Amino acid sequence: MKQNEKPVRLTRLPKALGIALLAAMLAVPVLAWGAETPRRPNIVIILGDDLGFADMGAFGSEIKTPNLDSLANDGVRFTNFYTHASCSPTRSMLLSGVDTHVNGLGNMNEWIAPNQAGVPGYEGYLNNRVATLPQLLKGAGYHTYMVGKWHMGKAPDQIPAARGFERDFSLLDGGGSYWGMTNITAAVPKSVFTEDGRYLTRLPKDYYATKTYTDKLISFIDANHGDGKPFFAYVAHQAPHDPYHLPRDWRDRHVGEYDKGWDEVRQERLKRQVEMGIMPAGTELAERMWFVPDPIVLAPASLYILGKKMELYAGMVENMDFHVGRLIDHLKKIGEYDNTIFVVFGDNGAEGTDLFGMIAGSPGSRDNLFAAINWSQTHPNAWGDPGTWVGYGPMWAQVSMTPFSQYKGWLAEGGIRNALIVSGPAVKRTKGSLNHELMHVADIMPTLLEIAGATYPKTLDGHKVPALMGKSWGPMLAGKADSVRTDQDYLAWEVFGNRAVRQGEWKLRWQIKPYGKSDWELFNVAKDPAERKDLAAERPDKLKKMLALWDDYVKANNVILPSRGPYDTLEKDMPQRVTVYPGFPPLVYQRQFVPPKEMLADPKP
Amino acid sequence: MRIDKYQMNPGIWLGVIVATLIVVGTLCPSQTQAQVPARFYWKTLSGTNAVPLIFESLSGNTNPFDPAHTVLAGADFDATLTLAGYARFFPLLDRAAMAAILLPMGRISGDATVAGNTVSQSVNGFGDPMLEFDINLLGPKAQMNIPDALRYQPGFSVDLLVDLALPIGEYDDDQPLNIGQNRWYGRLGVPIVWQLGPWVPGRRTTLELLPAVWLFGDNDDYMGQTLETDPMFQIDAHLTRDFTEHLWGSLDGAWYTGGQASVDGVEGEELDNLGLGFTLGYSLNDNLNLTFGYKSTLNDDAPDDLRMDMFMVSLVYGWHPMIEGSKRLQGEK
Numbered sequence: 011m012k013q014n015e016k017p018v019r020l021t022r023l024p025k026a027l028g029i030a031l032l033a034a035m036l037a038v039p040v041l042a043w044g045a046e047t048p049r050r051p052n053i054v055i056i057l058g059d060d061l062g063f064a065d066m067g068a069f070g071s072e073i074k075t076p077n078l079d080s081l082a083n084d085g086v087r088f089t090n091f092y093t094h095a096s097c098s099p100t101r102s103m104l105l106s107g108v109d110t111h112v113n114g115l116g117n118m119n120e121w122i123a124p125n126q127a128g129v130p131g132y133e134g135y136l137n138n139r140v141a142t143l144p145q146l147l148k149g150a151g152y153h154t155y156m157v158g159k160w161h162m163g164k165a166p167d168q169i170p171a172a173r174g175f176e177r178d179f180s181l182l183d184g185g186g187s188y189w190g191m192t193n194i195t196a197a198v199p200k201s202v203f204t205e206d207g208r209y210l211t212r213l214p215k216d217y218y219a220t221k222t223y224t225d226k227l228i229s230f231i232d233a234n235h236g237d238g239k240p241f242f243a244y245v246a247h248q249a250p251h252d253p254y255h256l257p258r259d260w261r262d263r264h265v266g267e268y269d270k271g272w273d274e275v276r277q278e279r280l281k282r283q284v285e286m287g288i289m290p291a292g293t294e295l296a297e298r299m300w301f302v303p304d305p306i307v308l309a310p311a312s313l314y315i316l317g318k319k320m321e322l323y324a325g326m327v328e329n330m331d332f333h334v335g336r337l338i339d340h341l342k343k344i345g346e347y348d349n350t351i352f353v354v355f356g357d358n359g360a361e362g363t364d365l366f367g368m369i370a371g372s373p374g375s376r377d378n379l380f381a382a383i384n385w386s387q388t389h390p391n392a393w394g395d396p397g398t399w400v401g402y403g404p405m406w407a408q409v410s411m412t413p414f415s416q417y418k419g420w421l422a423e424g425g426i427r428n429a430l431i432v433s434g435p436a437v438k439r440t441k442g443s444l445n446h447e448l449m450h451v452a453d454i455m456p457t458l459l460e461i462a463g464a465t466y467p468k469t470l471d472g473h474k475v476p477a478l479m480g481k482s483w484g485p486m487l488a489g490k491a492d493s494v495r496t497d498q499d500y501l502a503w504e505v506f507g508n509r510a511v512r513q514g515e516w517k518l519r520w521q522i523k524p525y526g527k528s529d530w531e532l533f534n535v536a537k538d539p540a541e542r543k544d545l546a547a548e549r550p551d552k553l554k555k556m557l558a559l560w561d562d563y564v565k566a567n568n569v570i571l572p573s574r575g576p577y578d579t580l581e582k583d584m585p586q587r588v589t590v591y592p593g594f595p596p597l598v599y600q601r602q603f604v605p606p607k608e609m610l611a612d613p614k615p
Numbered sequence: 616m617r618i619d620k621y622q623m624n625p626g627i628w629l630g631v632i633v634a635t636l637i638v639v640g641t642l643c644p645s646q647t648q649a650q651v652p653a654r655f656y657w658k659t660l661s662g663t664n665a666v667p668l669i670f671e672s673l674s675g676n677t678n679p680f681d682p683a684h685t686v687l688a689g690a691d692f693d694a695t696l697t698l699a700g701y702a703r704f705f706p707l708l709d710r711a712a713m714a715a716i717l718l719p720m721g722r723i724s725g726d727a728t729v730a731g732n733t734v735s736q737s738v739n740g741f742g743d744p745m746l747e748f749d750i751n752l753l754g755p756k757a758q759m760n761i762p763d764a765l766r767y768q769p770g771f772s773v774d775l776l777v778d779l780a781l782p783i784g785e786y787d788d789d790q791p792l793n794i795g796q797n798r799w800y801g802r803l804g805v806p807i808v809w810q811l812g813p814w815v816p817g818r819r820t821t822l823e824l825l826p827a828v829w830l831f832g833d834n835d836d837y838m839g840q841t842l843e844t845d846p847m848f849q850i851d852a853h854l855t856r857d858f859t860e861h862l863w864g865s866l867d868g869a870w871y872t873g874g875q876a877s878v879d880g881v882e883g884e885e886l887d888n889l890g891l892g893f894t895l896g897y898s899l900n901d902n903l904n905l906t907f908g909y910k911s912t913l914n915d916d917a918p919d920d921l922r923m924d925m926f927m928v929s930l931v932y933g934w935h936p937m938i939e940g941s942k943r944l945q946g947e948k
Contacts, residue, residue, distance in 0.1 A: 258813070269762065314762035389860075390765060392815040 051435045052341075052350040053147075053242045053458055055104070056334055058327075059097060059159060059185075059251035060418060061356030061428075062410025065327050069429045070283035070412065072267070072275070073324045077335030078431065081352045083442045085433025086487075089288050091449040092512065093358050095425040095505050096418060097184060098161045100357040100451055101246070105162070105173070106140040107455030107466070107478040111504065111567040113140045115162070120184070121506060123572030131568055135163030136173060141470045143455050144174030147242045150464035155230040156180055157223035158246030164202055171207025177233075179205045179226040181219070181248060188219040188248060188255035189396040194369050196380035218257065219248045224333040228340050235344055242458070245337070250326035252365055252401035253385070256394040260325040268317035268324075271305020272405040273298065275320075279412040287444050289413060289539065296415035296424065296540035299362075300524075301585045302405045307598055318390055319402040320409070325394075351434030351461060353454060359425040362407030362417035366399045415541045419576075420525055421503050421510035422541055423517075436461050438489040445486070447493035448512065450501050452480035460484045502563035506575045511559045517541070518556035522577045524587035532556065652894055652906060652929070653823055653853035653865035656749065656774055656806040658711040659704050660764040661757050665933040667717070669698040675912070675923030680719060680742045680784070680794050682802075683831055683844045684886060685876045687791070688918045689733070692725035702747075706757035712750040719743070719784070723792055740785035742794045749776045749806065761937075768814040769821070776804035776827065788836040798842070799832035804849075816860040825851040829874065840879040847874030847886060853894075861898040867891065867910060871921070888921040889913045901942070904931045 056078075058065075066075045068082035069089075094100040094110065102115035110116050111131045117123060119134030126132040136142070144154040156170045156178040163169065163182070170178040186193040186201040191213060193201040203210040205226075214222060227243055234241065268275060276295055283289040298304070305313060341347040369385065371377030387397035394400075407417035408424065416422035430449065439445070459466055460482045467475055481499070485491040500513035508526070511518040515536035522528050532546040532553050546553050563569065593599055673679045676690045702715035719742035726735050751757075754772030758764045784795025804827030811820040831844040848871070855865035868891050875885040892910030899905050911924035 265766075266762075309761070311761035311765065314765060387815070387817075389815050389817075391768070391813060392818075395813070395815070 049238070049349070050152075050240045050462055052240045052346055053152075053461065054337070054341075054350055054352050055242075055244050055246075055454070056352065056354045057101075057104075057158070057244070057246045058330060058354075058356045059246070059248055060358065060361045061250055061327065061330075062360035062407070062412075062417075063356070063414060063424075063427060063429045064279045064283065064412035065250075065356070065360070065410050066331075066429055066431075068286075068431065069288055070279045070286060071327075072278065073327045074263075075327060075331040077331045077338055078354060080338070081354055081433045082431045085352065085431055085437045085441065086439050086443050086445055087288070088430040088432070088445050088447075088449055090446050091355065091428055091430035091451075092426050092501055092503075093355065093428050093451045094503060095358050095421055095508070097159075097357045099505055101160075101162055102136050103450075103452040103479075104454055105143045105244075106136060107143070107452050107480055108140055108476045109452070109479050109567045111569050112476050113137060116568075116570065117505065117572060119163075121572070121576055123570075123574045125573040126570050129568075129570060132570065135165070135168045138167065138471075139473060139476065141467055141475050142174045143458060144170075144176075144242060144244065146174070146459060146464045146466065147462050148174050148176060150459075150462050151239055152462060153177075153230075153234050153239050153241035154244075155227060155241060156244040156246065157227045157230075158219075158244070159184070159248050159251075160204075160246070169204050169207065171204065175244070177206055177230040179203070179223065180246075185248065185251050185253075187253070187396060189217065192384050192396070195371075196376040199380060199384075219255075220330055220333045223247060224336050227337065231340070231346075232344070235346070240349075240462075242462070245334075247330050247333075249330040250323055252361060253399040254319070254322040254326050254394060254401070255396065255398070256322060256325050256329060258394065260329045261322060261394045262325075263328060264321040264324045266314075266317070268320040268406075269310070269313045271308070271313055271317070272302070272320075272409050273305055275409050276412045279409065283412065293413050294538075294540050294542060295413045296408065296411075296422075297542060297590045299404050299408060299416070300587050300590050302408070304598065305405075315390060316403065316405065318393065319400055320406045322393055322400055323402045323406060323410075349435055351436050351458075352431065353458075354429075354431040355451070356428045359414075359416070359418040359420070359428070360407040360410030361401060362404035363401075363419055364403065365401050369399065413540050416525060419506070421505075421508045421519055421521060422525070423535060423539060426503060426510070432483070432487065436484075436487050438487065445492065447486070448495050448499075448501070448514075449483070450480055452478070453483055453494065454480070456480050456482040457484060457487070500559045500563075502560065504563075504569050504571070506577055507572050508577075509560060509571075511556050511563065513556065513559060516552060516556060518553070518560060522575075523581040524584055525577075525580070528581075530557065652896075652908065652927075653855045653867060654821070654863070654896070656772070656776075656808055656823065656825075657769060658751060658755065658758060658767060658772070659933075660761065660935055660938075661704055661706045661711070661759055662937070663704045663933060663935045665702045665704075665931055667698065667700050667702070667929060667931045669696075669927065669929040671696040671698075671721075671925055671927045673923060673925040675921070675925075677921055677923060678723065678792055679923070679925070680721075680723070681796055682780075682800065682829055683847060683874050683876060684871065684888075684921050684923075685842070685844065685874075686884065686886075686919055686921050690726060692723055692792070694721060694723040694725075696721035706759060707750055709756050710751045711755070711757040712748070715747040717745045717747065719745075719794070721794070723794070725792075734791070736790060736792045738785070738787070738790065738792055738794055740794045743780040743782055743784035743796055743800075745778055745780045747776070747778050749774050754808070769808040769810045771810070772808045774806040776802065776806050776825070778802040778804075782832075788838060791838055796834065797836060798834040800830065802827050802829045804828075817857050819855075819857045819863070821853070821855045823851075823853040823855065825849070827851075837878060843877050845873055845875045845885075848872050863896045865894045865896075867894055867908070869910075884919040886921060888915070890923070892925075894927075902932055902934055904933070905929070906931075 065071050066078050068079040098118050099110040099115045102113045106113040114133040114135050114137030116132040117126055122134050148154045154176045156175040160170055160180045160182045161184045170180045182202040191201045193199055280295055284291050341350055370381040385399040392398050411417055411424035414423035416424040456478050466478055481494040483494055486494050497514045502511045509520040515534050517533045517535045519531045531544040533541045673694045677684045677686050679694045698717050698719050700717035704713050722739035724737035751774050755767055779801040782798050786793045786795035786797040804825050807824040809822045827849045829847040834842040850870050852868045853865045857863045871886045871888050876883045890910050890912045894906055894908035896906040906929045908927040912921050915922035
């Protein structure tokens, strides 16, 4: 018999009554599991770094993710869930529940603009004016564990141990080797790790990020298991972020499968998504990025090389899924699975930018020298080893974000809309069901506080704490409502100068050329999730209303558009944007003419 | 923010592809010590052509043009040998196959004692051309396109090898020492390539074995006598390792047994010899590969023991029309 199914014996009655009383005092108003389970549930957040909307089997992927899919089958999949466009902003909202421009990640640490420097909300780390989810859960009697990527500050008062995690094994940087401490550029050559609040001088033997994170978490859980306290585990996997470092036996599970090219794989994923009900029938694929070729024009060697990158990416996802499975199996083994809530999602859109190109710099630069020493193993047979840097590029990032437009770093749907799975005792909706209502990463904090029976404070350490921006999913998870938002609620984003607002079916978007128009665009993303048709000119009334929401967002959150950013020279650097029409130009798609057989003849003498 | 121009440019991978092609760079079935260099039986893209040119400087008590290694006790030869040839790689029943022809040429000088008579002799000219056919039996299928070539990893590969020498080289029946052998001979072998570890240029390691048997016809006019040679068994072994993407080395060993020769029924000694050596290989450019090697027999103290040492330099030019065309379009030539 599983632990949470044990009958309450008379000898335990006083304790059970005490828990019931405590639960009542902590005012758990909506979620129903409090009365049905003997103790508060454990919470596990599994975050995939750059994991795309369509990368799990449960969201239409051919990538095999049986363990993540099992969570989907036990829980609910959400198709209209928003993160931010890049990692640390998303993570900051996840753990603080407030907007990036308030919590310190108004811009990524790496790109703070001159006019943002020194302004509260733009510290580049999770500032100390916000309360954190682990901090509050710890206060509410939870064990709090973190493994994986932090990316929200490295100073002693910014690291996981200082922000509420009781145990941690964390990569403080935004990325780097999966095999060691090699970081990305000459400026920051060494990754910084902490374990239980101490900076590591070296990594454990046999370190491999995804495996080690899982091993550590299991050891944290076991160390306190049986003391009666639930735990909160933040599993911030580095996978599948590039570089695609992967043990050898995970590299060859899709050999040749992607040589057919990205268009076909996108179509296949969309077909499955429609069949599964994830996307509505008639959904169009987003336009292939204008600088990405149709695979049919490429030679087999190119398709092989580019396909092999996707093979590695698929391996990264499958390896992560395997280790998630190890965690699930362990929780089942110790009797905690049935009392554990899982929240699974990717932190932003899939990575379509040539990060290696940025890292390697130009010949003669310090970064180029660093890359020559650390990242120059380029042979395909070495991909996955230390010293290799493989990212799969914009064409496969679009596959990962099927059917959406663009990818990480941008505020098109492909940058911010991601797959979400929630399972566990809090979920009373039909197992394996889908929900298409508007949700946001900042909702997770109020949801989990409610589940844990914790309250969000008005002040912390003597200063006022900003109000939570999200909405608890409690009523929705309990099956008492489909959505936690009204038609008037809106979401908004700004990063790198790009902006967006979502309200109901509508989305207002400003992106720098050529990814956008350097002007406001308006989309009905319910009917046009691929953001193909800009309705700004057709719907000036809606445009005006959405612009008012944007202004409201700016004022409420002190949004400062950056005076400099990563995209400033993009229009000049990139191929001129043109519309991609299927079948154009005919020059490419025409076929060899074959005359009628009866009209064939040899030349006359 | 940059787009991924690197990934979009298939030409970037030409270097990799060409590097894969020139693994045939050591193509040179040297008759000397009946041993071919390491990495000889790696496979490449079907349609690849190669022209080897091998220079060898040898000394010892056997005729280096004679793969039977008939020991001439008390003889002391110096030889300069060149092998030139042509090889082509092609698919046969989906398996990787290679056909080659090699022509030895050069000069030998030294003292030879035959039937109690010691003579000083110097000969030069063309030796017996050798035809070689090799087909892979176990291992990756034939490389029909560039993706196949890029995916190639030998793993544990086993080939069937057939050599046949044509007795048309220069031969003087009055001389004990000749460039041509005046008899048919050939070899059946089973080349084995065993990949140890990753197949990444700069880190490749292989153990290569070639068990083979040499079969010899009779020379009915060996200074008016008949020279017969029993089958000779041979095992070549190479432990090879990349030092960089373009530089590799190998430890080479060869063991021969059998091959007892008799002249008009007078039997000589059976061979039971061990040779050791090393090879260094370097890719000079996309098409040209250079190797340097030294080999010497070990158990060679007795007068009847095979005694030979050899310096070898080889140049191999390899090309594939498709790759050459791609390079022209890239402006790399």
